[in-house]
Amino acid sequence: MSEKHTRYVRQEMFAHIGQEGQQRIAASKVLIVGCGALGAAQANLLARAGVGKLILVDRDILDWSNLQRQLLYDESQTEAGLPKVIAAQQRLQQINSAIEIDAHILDITASNIAQYVKQADLVLDATDNFETRFLLNDVCLKLGVPWIYGACVGSYGLSMNIIPHKTPCLRCLFESIPAPGTTPTCDTAGVIGPIVSMIASIQCAEALKFLVGDKAALREGVVNVDLWQNQLHQLQLTLPRPDCPACQKQEWEYLHGERRHTTTVLCGRNTVQVTPQQDEPFSLDNVAAQLAQIGPTTHNAFLVRCTLPEHVLTVFRDGRALIEGTSDPSEARSIYARYIGG
Secondary structure, three states, X not given: OOOHHHOOHHHHHOOOOHHHHHHHHHOOEXXXXXXXXXXXXXXXXXXXXXXXXXXXXXXXXXXXXXHHOOOOOOHHHHHXXXXXXXXXXXXXXXXXXXXXXXXXXXXXXXXOHHHHHOOOOEEEEXXXXXXXXXXXXXXXXXXXXXXXXXXXXXXXEEEEEEOOOOOOOHHHHOOOOOOOOOOOOHHHHOEOHHHHHHHHHHHHHHHHHHHHOOHHHOOOOEEEEEOOOOEEEEEOOOOOOOOOOOOXXXXXXXXXXXXOOEEEEEOOOOEEEEEOOOOOOOOHHHHHHHXXXXXXXXXXXXXXXXXXXXXXXXXXXXXXXXXXXXOOHHHHHHHHHHHOOO
């Protein structure tokens, strides 16, 4: 037996996979949305497991702060300023040259997401904001493609399998996008590498169960982990919420673009205005407290203004924000999600 033919022998020896399961894995196509911390770990694990085709989508470039937890990337790639999907593709092709790596540098939107989801047997969430997750939820439900939600911040993470027509969906768990300033992000609360690896591992274990056809072994409900507090909980969520606008009413608000943050490029100012579709009451005090952790911040009854290394962020009482230092709507939405949430 050649060295290449022994690549998956330990995996095939696992009773729940075997040679037949390995063949199914090799014939599978998985879409990973986001190539940051979770996405890099997911891609690494699934490439090594032999998934036949990985479709990678991400809008960002590498930054030095990524290297602490984004395991695929190195200093030379960061120094070169490579897009994350290209850096991931380079590394994954070195890890497993027998599989196909399809990399796309783009911002996922309601107008382009379906073409990538349609190509996949399974979708893994590695995004960093609720708006994209709710969009992913809509399109996967509509097209009947299973997806696995995952998120982490600080030392805490969670994951949930979403199988169209069989399990509750993400909007059964989160009815609406949390109000800005009410939820921590990696840019405001930090994140440790071990929780990233753990949540990605949980997602990939569930992915392998699905790809080999062992549906009975799939986890039900939501798993919550806090590594610093030594806690692991399973939230039972077996029935959809009767009034869920996604899986029950099939309104597809995010896929139809009805709930997307709108952006306006301000003429001649190198500034983009981001206007969120707000469901929850907005608290300037919460936003001010969150932004004060990351940069010089001023606050009055009308707005909060924070100076970042390359941008100035001004947030108003209605949730609207001005992002100074860019004319790119995609970058502005990303900054809004990183520092304010949503």
